[in-house]
Amino acid sequence: MLLAEFRAGPQRLIDELAVLFLIVRIAYVFTYLGDRPTLRSILWSIGFAINVAIFFLPAIRELFAGRRDIDDDRIRSGYTQTISSS
Numbered sequence: 827m828l829l830a831e832f833r834a835g836p837q838r839l840i841d842e843l844a845v846l847f848l849i850v851r852i853a854y855v856f857t858y859l860g861d862r863p864t865l866r867s868i869l870w871s872i873g874f875a876i877n878v879a880i881f882f883l884p885a886i887r888e889l890f891a892g893r894r895d896i897d898d899d900r901i902r903s904g905y906t907q908t909i910s911s912s
Contacts, residue, residue, distance in 0.1 A: 836887055840880060847876045 850873045857866040 836883065840883060843876050843880050843883075847873055847880075850876065 850869050854866060854869040854873065857869060
């Protein structure tokens with residue numbers, strides 16, 4: 827989580843994923859105590875996926891931000907072409 831914050835990830839999404847991770851881990855403990863191995867494995871996998879998502883969140887944000895910049899450039903160039911052809 828600290829790495830995502832240091833790399834300027836979207837703070838609100840980081841916070842939401844962190845809370846979701848805590849909920850999943852608490853549920854994991856209950857499935858461990860209740861001897862539910864299949865559900866416990868599923869919850870462990872979900873928790874791991876959340877950790878990976880938090881870790882790569884800044885890179886994903888940059889990827890989408892880069893695409894948004896490209897789309898903005900296409901919109902602007904299309905806009906100038908329609909203006910110049912009028």
